[in-house]
Amino acid sequence: DGTFLFSGLHYGDYELFAEIPGKSIIPRTIVLSESQPAISGVEMVITQSEIIFLNIIESKVFKTIPMVYPNPAGDRVNIGITLVSPAKVSIHLTDISGRVLKSDERVINGKEIFCLDLDNIPQGLYFLNISAGQEMISTRIARQ
Secondary structure: OOOOOOOOOOOEEEEEOOOOOOOEEOOEEEEEOOOOOOOOOOOEEEOOOEEEEOOOOOOOOEOOOOEEEOOOEOOEEEEEEEEOOOEEEEEEEEOOOOOEEEEEEEEEOOEEEEEEEOOOOOOEEEEEEEEEOOEEEEEEEEEO
């Protein structure tokens, strides 16, 4: 069912990743400590070319998980991003096969809201990939 349990791990830093030949992945760092002895609810999606983490566990770049609204989206989607320190942020909207349909890039200092135009995007399910520094957050978005 895709559920895994790793019990008996000592406190420390771990790299979480899945391996499928021919698919790229950026590992997710997991930190286990006395205050956070367990992590749950980690989700990944497998596309034609890569494996993407859908949620964020701990970040040195993102202060909070980006807010994507409305979802489902109409002609536009807003992406609220708050960073720990200034960084170049890239946003890519991809279809299920990983093909980039829309992209935007800018330097953010603190908090900013991106507005991504979806006018020429057909109805369906897509992935929104948000990258800053060495980290990437992906989320699903529906276009209605």
